[in-house]
Amino acid sequence: xVGAAKVEVTPKGPVVxxxxxxxxxxxxGIDTKLWARAMVIGxxxxxxxxxxxxxxxxxxxxxxxxxxxxxQGIAPGRLVVAxxxxxxxxxxxxxxxxVWAGRTTAEQEKRMAAYTEFAIEQMAAAVMAALKGRxxxxxxxxxxxxxxxxNRRIIRDGVWAGFGFQRDAPVDHSLPVLAARDDKxxxxxVWANYACHCTTVGSRNHVGGDWAGFxxxxxxxxxxxxxxxxxxxxxxxIGPQPSGNLQIADQHxxxxxxxxxxLLAGETKKISSxxxxxxxxxxxxxxxxxxxxxxEGEAKxxxxxxxxxxxxxxxxxxxxxIPTTVNYPVSAWKFxxxxxxxxxxxxxxxxxxxxxxxxxxxxxLWITAWANAMPGYIPSRRVLRxxxxxxxxxxxxxxxxxxxxxxxxxxxxGAAREVVGERFTAKADQEEAPFHRIPGKAAEAFERxxxxxxxxxGDELFKKVVRLAGVAQPAVERVxxxxxxxxxxxxxxxxxxxxxxxxxEAKGTELGWESPVVKANGSLVLCFTGxxxxxxxxxxxxxGLEIDGRQxxxxxxTRKPARWVSxxxxxxxxxxxxWTSVVDSGGFYFVALAKEKVEKGKRITFSVRSLGEGxxxxxxxxxxxxxxKRLKKLREALGGK
Numbered sequence: 156x157v158g159a160a161k162v163e164v165t166p167k168g169p170v171v172x173x174x175x176x177x178x179x180x181x182x183x184g185i186d187t188k189l190w191a192r193a194m195v196i197g198x199x200x201x202x203x204x205x206x207x208x209x210x211x212x213x214x215x216x217x218x219x220x221x222x223x224x225x226x227q228g229i230a231p232g233r234l235v236v237a238x239x240x241x242x243x244x245x246x247x248x249x250x251x252x253x254v255w256a257g258r259t260t261a262e263q264e265k266r267m268a269a270y271t272e273f274a275i276e277q278m279a280a281a282v283m284a285a286l287k288g289r290x291x292x293x294x295x296x297x298x299x300x301x302x303x304x305x306n307r308r309i310i311r312d313g314v315w316a317g318f319g320f321q322r323d324a325p326v327d328h329s330l331p332v333l334a335a336r337d338d339k340x341x342x343x344x345v346w347a348n349y350a351c352h353c354t355t356v357g358s359r360n361h362v363g364g365d366w367a368g369f370x371x372x373x374x375x376x377x378x379x380x381x382x383x384x385x386x387x388x389x390x391x392x393i394g395p396q397p398s399g400n401l402q403i404a405d406q407h408x409x410x411x412x413x414x415x416x417x418l419l420a421g422e423t424k425k426i427s428s429x430x431x432x433x434x435x436x437x438x439x440x441x442x443x444x445x446x447x448x449x450x451e452g453e454a455k456x457x458x459x460x461x462x463x464x465x466x467x468x469x470x471x472x473x474x475x476x477i478p479t480t481v482n483y484p485v486s487a488w489k490f491x492x493x494x495x496x497x498x499x500x501x502x503x504x505x506x507x508x509x510x511x512x513x514x515x516x517x518x519x520l521w522i523t524a525w526a527n528a529m530p531g532y533i534p535s536r537r538v539l540r541x542x543x544x545x546x547x548x549x550x551x552x553x554x555x556x557x558x559x560x561x562x563x564x565x566x567x568x569g570a571a572r573e574v575v576g577e578r579f580t581a582k583a584d585q586e587e588a589p590f591h592r593i594p595g596k597a598a599e600a601f602e603r604x605x606x607x608x609x610x611x612x613g614d615e616l617f618k619k620v621v622r623l624a625g626v627a628q629p630a631v632e633r634v635x636x637x638x639x640x641x642x643x644x645x646x647x648x649x650x651x652x653x654x655x656x657x658x659x660e661a662k663g664t665e666l667g668w669e670s671p672v673v674k675a676n677g678s679l680v681l682c683f684t685g686x687x688x689x690x691x692x693x694x695x696x697x698x699g700l701e702i703d704g705r706q707x708x709x710x711x712x713t714r715k716p717a718r719w720v721s722x723x724x725x726x727x728x729x730x731x732x733x734w735t736s737v738v739d740s741g742g743f744y745f746v747a748l749a750k751e752k753v754e755k756g757k758r759i760t761f762s763v764r765s766l767g768e769g770x771x772x773x774x775x776x777x778x779x780x781x782x783x784k785r786l787k788k789l790r791e792a793l794g795g796k
Contacts, residue, residue: 159344160284173210174242186363213249304351305396315543350388355404369408391502430488500528506535629782630681639666656775667762688739695767
């Protein structure tokens with residue numbers, strides 16, 4: 156027996172929005188409606204989940220809702236209350252207390268309390284509509300992927316350095332989907348889950364559901380007879396990439412809808428039973444709080460730290476001491492051995508998903524965060540070690556006296572494993588979950604090469620590239636940095652990778668590399684990946700290619716296939732760009748050497764030197780080449796084997 160329903164929760168009057176502390180005025184407009192979406196599963200002892208379009212639902216609000224629903228047949232332990240974490244919904248009473256302490260008027264607080272009561276009423280209405288609307292439906296689920304979430308914690312020298320897009324940090328691109336169909340095969344309810352902050356729109360002071368709201372719209376467009384529900388995974392340190400406006404949020408939401416449509420049109424896994432429920436509450440330890448004298452000093456500072464100081468002094472006066480722990484309820488729904496859903500409170504960083512997917516059977520696992528309570532950010536050992544916003548600064552907003560102790564990671568993971576049970580433990584030979592790294596774009600790059608090959612067949616430069624690629628060997632054994640600078644930038648596929656580069660800002664700036672040992676006499680073709688740019692910068696004399704200390708030819712920045720030849724014809728440089736932007740390119744360089752330039756048993760030393768100055772045009776070589784594998788793919792794309 157399954158039922159689903161949604162009830163609108165768009166505010167009907169002025170109220171301040173949660174998500175950004177800089178907004179202290181009531182919202183200025185409505186971009187999209189807000190909803191409470193619910194699903195109820197089971198007959199005699201049903202479970203219920205309600206997901207509210209909101210930044211977070213504090214534990215006291217969850218408790219008030221549970222008390223109401225208990226009278227209607229939903230046991231408190233069988234209720235999950237989650238949030239989409241949109242940063243453009245009204246603040247609920249008790250959410251991030253210090254953000255609003257001392258900054259709101261009495262009227263604003265009254266309106267916040269009224270909206271909180273309204274949200275509870277509407278969540279209860281959604282659950283009750285789903286409960287009353289239950290009918291026999293077939294449950295199924297599938298695991299897909301969405302790629303717009305990127306780790307937002309910029310790390311330099313092992314320490315947090317701000318927000319951005321850290322491309323080599325972990326993500327969770329899994330997109331589990333639960334669907335309920337009727338006997339005619341029509342999807343009547345669909346629930347998806349993805350780990351990413353709902354912050355695409357930014358601090359625009361308008362009401363809206365961000366990408367999760369658009370995802371619900373997209374799923375309901377895909378399945379017009381269904382009620383859709385979007386929840387959020389361990390995405391506390393994951394942000395939407397790109398972001399910045401409503402249109403991008405819509406694009407992200409539509410990508411969810413497309414993937415859900417694809418999954419449910421294909422093979423899914425049947426679920427044979429309603430879920431069994433397991434709950435456990437653990438206590439998460441905080442660092443020992445500082446003295447009253449410290450908080451008296453903080454209270455005089457003003458701002459968020461001043462408000463935290465006042466709050467801590469009030470706790471000392473009313474409770475005798477500052478609490479040193481945080482209560483943390485963990486729950487699970489287990490659909491036989493088909494699927495285990497884990498529900499974690501607060502803003503949980505992605506490391507918990509990575510670890511649980513390693514220790515449990517990730518092919519049967521679903522993890523939802525922002526569920527049942529809102530204690531703030533839940534950092535991992537790694538995040539605590541790196542420091543920064545999530546483990547440190549955010550604790551102030553959530554009224555905590557200090558950071559968590561490192562053992563919180565083991566406590567949370569241990570509780571999740573306990574409620575899930577041994578039947579979902581990972582096998583010793585389990586393969587690594589495939590969605591914790593941003594996927595590379597190599598396949599797209601080689602598809603572009605294949606398209607280029609089709610359009611240029613018969614062209615002399617195309618024939619040259621095919622011939623060179625067919626016999627090319629790796630060019631780089633060791634990069635010689637010299638004047639080069641290290642960075643990460645788009646490679647031949649468009650992926651961000653470590654590189655060494657020089658600019659044309661000064662003449663003579665140089666970097667180089669050394670080839671593997673030459674195995675035979677005769678002509679030789681060597682290949683490496685690198686790139687050039689900034690094409691809109693002032694033109695100069697370009698770059699010089701040197702072999703064993705002598706310049707053999709000059710080349711320059713280009714975004715098109717190009718060829719340069721030495722005066723004596725003994726050295727040829729051919730460049731095949733396989734990724735381009737409006738000013739830069741990355742791709743494959745081939746260096747063809749006549750036999751007089753080759754000596755068996757020796758290495759060849761190459762250098763690229765700036766011949767011009769006064770320009771930011773650059774040349775770069777990839778720090779890691781992996782040339783054997785890349786050449787194989789390139790030959791295939793060019794029509795060879």
